[in-house]
Amino acid sequence: MTGKRTRLFYHLKKWLEIAALDYGMFREGDRVLLGVSGGADSLVLLDLLTTPMVHLPRFTVVAAHIDLGFDPSYGDYETLKAHLEERGVEHFMEKTDIGIYAHGPENRKKPCFLCSKLRRKRLFEIAAERGCTRVALAHHRDDIIETLLLNLFFSRELSGMAPCLSFFGGEFLLVRPLAYIREVLVKKYAREQGLPVIGNRCPSSVTSKRLFVKRLLDDLEKENKDVRDNVFLALQHVKPEYLLGRKVGEGLEGLRIRKRDIRKRNLPGKNRSNG
Numbered sequence: 160m161t162g163k164r165t166r167l168f169y170h171l172k173k174w175l176e177i178a179a180l181d182y183g184m185f186r187e188g189d190r191v192l193l194g195v196s197g198g199a200d201s202l203v204l205l206d207l208l209t210t211p212m213v214h215l216p217r218f219t220v221v222a223a224h225i226d227l228g229f230d231p232s233y234g235d236y237e238t239l240k241a242h243l244e245e246r247g248v249e250h251f252m253e254k255t256d257i258g259i260y261a262h263g264p265e266n267r268k269k270p271c272f273l274c275s276k277l278r279r280k281r282l283f284e285i286a287a288e289r290g291c292t293r294v295a296l297a298h299h300r301d302d303i304i305e306t307l308l309l310n311l312f313f314s315r316e317l318s319g320m321a322p323c324l325s326f327f328g329g330e331f332l333l334v335r336p337l338a339y340i341r342e343v344l345v346k347k348y349a350r351e352q353g354l355p356v357i358g359n360r361c362p363s364s365v366t367s368k369r370l371f372v373k374r375l376l377d378d379l380e381k382e383n384k385d386v387r388d389n390v391f392l393a394l395q396h397v398k399p400e401y402l403l404g405r406k407v408g409e410g411l412e413g414l415r416i417r418k419r420d421i422r423k424r425n426l427p428g429k430n431r432s433n434g
């Protein structure tokens with residue numbers, strides 16, 4: 160069963176195909192394992208990837224759902240199962256306790272890190288078992304922007320979320336076909352098509368740092384509506400020579416300023432503003 164062909168449908172398809180072409184995400188005959196959580200983003204990507212493409216080669220989508228164990232009744236699991244069967248998509252579903260384990264007493268500080276890592280690992284295993292060489296995730300443009308800021312604010316590094324990333328020496332390609340698409344349009348499309356979106360039952364989903372960054376961006380956009388666009392475009396205009404390299408064209412290795420120096424306030428010139 161396929162949904163209605165609306166203006167929004169064609170708009171999203173166009174930008175999905177542009178991103179896929181820009182990054183060479185798919186090849187003829189590929190088997191693509193698509194991680195489907197059951198949230199709006201992954202259901203929209205499933206919908207878009209399983210409708211005919213105009214400019215992309217033909218590939219097969221295999222949907223994979225890893226239940227994280229937050230819903231003991233498995234009602235959401237059954238809802239998703241029914242949807243995948245109705246769409247006639249090849250699929251694989253698995254019940255795990257990854258989400259519960261990631262929130263265990265020994266891991267209170269970083270549940271998202273462990274949860275994502277375990278889920279990603281399992282997805283690659285399933286991809287290998289099912290003969291898939293591509294693993295597709297439903298991260299959109301807003302996810303990419305937020306990840307850049309999260310890494311900057313909390314992980315002390317300038318890095319983001321690549322639309323296409325090679326793993327295990329090129330054995331697998333991780334692709335994000337929604338990379339150019341705004342979250343608001345993804346959510347709008349999910350509503351327009353009446354997709355059976357499953358809510359996120361994870362306790363960290365309402366307290367995460369990602370939510371903090373999202374709200375910060377919302378606040379900034381009250382002053383300047385282009386803030387998100389500018390951050391996204393900045394990812395294409397990186398000027399390493401204006402970062403902390405010692406000489407033009409040289410890497411950052413060997414710099415000796417560490418977090419403890421900043422904490423101790425013994426950076427050169429630290430007190431200059433007083434005198």
Ligand code: SF4
Nearest residue numbers: 270271274361363364
């Ligand atoms: S919000 Fe919850 S489900 Fe999402 S990555 Fe974090 S721990 Fe996992």
